Amino acid sequence: MRRLLCVLIAAGLVTPIPQAAAKPPEKTSFEVMTPASTVASRTDRRPNAGGIFDPVARKxxxxxxxxxxxxxxxxxxxxxxxxxxxxxxxxxxxxxxxYPTMLLAGDGHLLIFRGMHNTRTVISRAPRAHSLEGTWTDTEVPEGDAASYPMPVKTADGTLFLFYRETTNQVTPGANTDFRPMKYLVSRDNGRTWRNSVQLTGKQWAFGSLGRADHMDEVYVGQLRYLPSAGRIQFVYTLAGGGPAQHKHDVYHRNVHYLSFDVRTLHFFSAAGRDLGTQVDDAEQERYLKVAETPLELPGGLKSPDYILQVGTQRDGKPFVTWFQFDAAGSPRDFAGAWNGRDWEVREVANGLRLREIEQLNGGTWRVYGTRDGQPNIETFLLENGRVWKPETVITTPKPVQRVEMITGFRDPARILATGASSARDVSVADGDIYVAGTPHK
Known part of the structure; x- marks a missing residue:
């Protein structure tokens, strides 16, 4: 039939009906709620586990x-x-x-995790399932001593992992102040009891380094991401330390690294699939994990990666990472690195943005959330397979935002949690708003 129609049109016996131009896709519209005003202090929280949708409570x-x-x-x-x-x-x-991070345990109880900066891990547990009500209980977890920056994950079978950075000289006198590797805790009973990575594997740390000539033996994980279908957790991180002439905490930053972790075997892997066992050392880190080499710089200095980075997957399952670093004028420059099966393809995709969070939309298409210093609003962009970047829309907020986090298992209109920027670095000042945004119900 189609061939006959083409013949008739070519002979002038049938006039084709003009086709309407394809309608351009509409920009995503976000609505913003303000659950609390002028209450937020400055926070160093990473984009991980700030909120969760509970389908049982419908909250x-x-x-x-x-x-x-x-x-x-x-x-x-x-x-x-x-x-x-x-x-x-x-x-x-x-x-x-x-800062607090949040999970919903398999028994329905909410858990709040805090790494009390270099000292201890504290877990707060809600007394009622699927509820915030009642008096929460606090438990110190000795297996997570000297912890900072808790990053929790609940796996498909309900196992809880809590990754954290250890400040080793708090538990091992004489250790250098810039030796701060990553470790983790595991619970298989909804957070009641825990074992740490040393007990589980016999290794001194999970990933990190010791004895680098530049003393960059601190790990700053920018983000982790759990992939249920693969049974893996992805990490993107940068290094810090005192630099070649001294042992001091967080004086310099350098480099961007990618790593994944099998939650069943407790083994780490490179992007190329190399099995690195249950502990990653500096030689492996340098040879197999480096996404980008950046100069040894002061945090915030020329080409210094920020503390917050993002990690995701391309359409074919290969990883990509995003981050920002600064130019000579102190303006953020935005980068994406995509693994092609052999190497990392790194390109500058934008500038002027602090990249805050990413959201997978479909396949290899991700939404990137970014902010501009001192300005209100959250700008969104679409990133395809870690390579193709284009503007999407603007989420209007009354005041500037300092953090953006995807809400785990979100249900609109509560898709992202955005913490408003406080006017001071001192946490005694708490004048930032709390925003939650999502697409409105139609």
Whole structure:
């Protein structure tokens, strides 16, 4: 039939009906809620586990740092469209590093994790399943001593992993102050008991380095991402340390690295699939894990990677990472590195943005959330397979934003949690807003 129609059109016996031009895709529209105003202090939280949707309760739960870095939680009821008032869960000891991260355990109880900056791991547990109500209990986990920057994951079978960075000289006198490797905790009983990576593998650390000539033996994980279908956790991280002439904490930054972890075997892998066993050392890190080589620079200096980086997967399952570093004028420059099966293809994709978080839309298409220093709003962009970048839309916020995090298992209109920027670095000042944004229901 199609061939006959083509013949008739060619003979002038049938006039083709003009086809309407394809309608361009509409830009995604976001609506912004403000669960709490002028309450947020400065925080160092990474884009990981700030909130979660509970399908049983039909509620979205969020956590954030208020005055003195104290931990607060709130709930959004998707049936009524109402937010609960902020509820204080625990003290933050006036340290912005003591940020909360949140998981919903397999028994339905919410858990809040805090690495009390170089000292201890504390877990707060909700007394009622699928609820914030009641008096939460705090438990110190001795297996997670000297911990900072907790990054929790719940796997498909309900196992809980909590990755953290150890400040080793707090538990091993004489260790250099810039030796700070990554370790992890594991619980198979919904967070009641834990074992650490040393107990599970017999290795001194999970990944990191010791004895580098440049003393860059601190790990800053920018983000981790759990891939349930692969049973893997992806990591992107940068290095810090005192530099060649000294042992000091976080004086210099350099380089971007990628790593994955098998939650069943506890083995680490490179992007090329090389099995690195249960501990990664510096020789392996340098040979197999490096995405980008950057100069030894002060944090915030020329070509210094920031503390926050993002990690995702391309359409074919290969990894990509994003990060920003600074130019000579102090302006962010934005990069993406995509693994092609042999090497990392790194390119500059934008400039002027602090990249905050990424969201997988479909296949290899990801939404990137970014902010500009001192300006309100969150700008979004589409990144295809870690290579092709294009602007998408703007999420309007009344004031500037300092952090953006995907809400785990989100249900719109509560898709992202955005912590408003405080006007001061001192956590005694808490005047940032708490925003939650998503696409409106039609």
């Amino acid at each position: 979205t739960f969020i956590s954030w740092s208020g005055k003195a870095a104290d931990t607060y939680v709130q709930a959004y009821d998707h049936r009524t469209g109402a937010w609960t008032a902020p509820k204080k869960i625990a003290d933050g000891e006036s340290d912005p590093h003591n």
